Amino acid sequence: MTVWDRPEPPTRPAPLDRERIVAAAIALADEGGLEAVSLRKVAARLDAGPMRLYGYISTKEELFDLMVDEVHAEILPQERPGEWREALRGHAHRTRQAALRHPWLADLLGGRPTLGPNALAVTETTLAALDGLADIDTVRRAVETVGAYFTGAIRREIANLRAERATGLSKRDWQRASGPHLKKMLDTGRFPALAKAVYDGTEVDAEESFATGLDWVLDAVAAKLARPPA
Amino acid sequence: MTVWDRPEPPTRPAPLDRERIVAAAIALADEGGLEAVSLRKVAARLDAGPMRLYGYISTKEELFDLMVDEVHAEILPQERPGEWREALRGHAHRTRQAALRHPWLADLLGGRPTLGPNALAVTETTLAALDGLADIDTVRRAVETVGAYFTGAIRREIANLRAERATGLSKRDWQRASGPHLKKMLDTGRFPALAKAVYDGTEVDAEESFATGLDWVLDAVAAKLARPPA
DNA sequence: ATTTCACCAATACACTGTATCGCAACACTA
DNA sequence: TAGTGTTGCGATACAGTGTATTGGTGAAAT
Numbered sequence: 424m425t426v427w428d429r430p431e432p433p434t435r436p437a438p439l440d441r442e443r444i445v446a447a448a449i450a451l452a453d454e455g456g457l458e459a460v461s462l463r464k465v466a467a468r469l470d471a472g473p474m475r476l477y478g479y480i481s482t483k484e485e486l487f488d489l490m491v492d493e494v495h496a497e498i499l500p501q502e503r504p505g506e507w508r509e510a511l512r513g514h515a516h517r518t519r520q521a522a523l524r525h526p527w528l529a530d531l532l533g534g535r536p537t538l539g540p541n542a543l544a545v546t547e548t549t550l551a552a553l554d555g556l557a558d559i560d561t562v563r564r565a566v567e568t569v570g571a572y573f574t575g576a577i578r579r580e581i582a583n584l585r586a587e588r589a590t591g592l593s594k595r596d597w598q599r600a601s602g603p604h605l606k607k608m609l610d611t612g613r614f615p616a617l618a619k620a621v622y623d624g625t626e627v628d629a630e631e632s633f634a635t636g637l638d639w640v641l642d643a644v645a646a647k648l649a650r651p652p653a
Numbered sequence: 654m655t656v657w658d659r660p661e662p663p664t665r666p667a668p669l670d671r672e673r674i675v676a677a678a679i680a681l682a683d684e685g686g687l688e689a690v691s692l693r694k695v696a697a698r699l700d701a702g703p704m705r706l707y708g709y710i711s712t713k714e715e716l717f718d719l720m721v722d723e724v725h726a727e728i729l730p731q732e733r734p735g736e737w738r739e740a741l742r743g744h745a746h747r748t749r750q751a752a753l754r755h756p757w758l759a760d761l762l763g764g765r766p767t768l769g770p771n772a773l774a775v776t777e778t779t780l781a782a783l784d785g786l787a788d789i790d791t792v793r794r795a796v797e798t799v800g801a802y803f804t805g806a807i808r809r810e811i812a813n814l815r816a817e818r819a820t821g822l823s824k825r826d827w828q829r830a831s832g833p834h835l836k837k838m839l840d841t842g843r844f845p846a847l848a849k850a851v852y853d854g855t856e857v858d859a860e861e862s863f864a865t866g867l868d869w870v871l872d873a874v875a876a877k878l879a880r881p882p883a
Numbered sequence: 884a885t886t887t888c889a890c891c892a893a894t895a896c897a898c899t900g901t902a903t904c905g906c907a908a909c910a911c912t913a
Numbered sequence: 914t915a916g917t918g919t920t921g922c923g924a925t926a927c928a929g930t931g932t933a934t935t936g937g938t939g940a941a942a943t
Binding site: 530532533534535536538540543544546547550551554559560562563564567568570571572573574575576578579582583585586602604605608613614615616617619620623624625627632635636639640642643644646647 | 770776
């Protein structure tokens, strides 16, 4: 029996690990949003059957948790930040950048406690940058308050961004209330303050808006760090 | 042909409207979370076929939008608030209360632009309370910043609450890092600042935490309202 | 009385997350 | 080397999802 007669040995199943699974899931989410992530499609990308994944994760939610933690690797600062304010600001901006690269992150942000190694590391460096500047409770509240702010701000920004893209309207037109519905509502006169804000307000770009609000919150933190708690 | 021979006229289909549909959906969500809301189940509650709903909504997401706006009716202040700070604080706390009554709200908060009549009305009264205290852009930023804060804070609070309930642990135990995983991670020594925060930190209840962070942000707003923008 | 029309229910489809089960390839024992 | 566990993978299966399509049945209009 020559080589030609013998069939090749059956290809062993491609080796799998969480890293590759998560990478595939992230790729899918980057392309088509969170809803494009199905266990079947993730598995297909790895030439595996859907059930194979259940050796590595026990539920789809866990896969999402892994994805979020993976992105937190991008959020980790390159070098240990020096000043506390820069540490908090950097944390916020890097999270925002990550969400712009991976818009599905906005859907997950704050949705579940983040206990993955990367997320913990991010929190650690941020806390460390504030260590000693106030009692531990104040420091913790500072980090949480800033975190709450940028979580909310990022979610809204991404939500608006999607709405714009969905209608195909330019950002200017959208913000200026040309969502026909919003225009109609404002023109009823029932929302004068809102109408004024929309029509008379200056148009500011998203990043500046984010940064300014962040600065406000950071100012508040600065005030609390300055003098010890009552 | 007597009455007895004639069959009763077929029961006309129960009348439907958005209000009833949304109420049914909210009831389902209150009982079993967002994932318990399926068009089939909503329709079943109204003795209707699933397809019937598509006369009133064209997509499931729209149903969610209606649900969110309906809850905003609970968030509307009873009486027109006087002082700006009280207006913002009230908005935040009422939103939080609504999320505690309807935990699924946390999953939707900030996820899509809120353009429903009730949501607009809420924004209107909040903006109105700040009207004239600064230029319109500052006012808008104030409302958005506070909104970003409490959106993020509420989401995290609800997320933690769910995690606690899922493990069945008491809040104290959970916060003290007995999530076995978190404890293990902290004990590695790789997260000293985080460990200190968790172990040495005072345990504060969620509402106080929310209120304190909110006060910080309100202080920041106060500072910006006080002096006109640069 | 007959036609039109609107609307509702049923059916259907493609797809989802996950439980179960049987097989096939490896590691180990005799 | 032959046999035997054991592990882990694939296929199959199930209940359920959102939504497109279709066909019939009532009320309204002629």
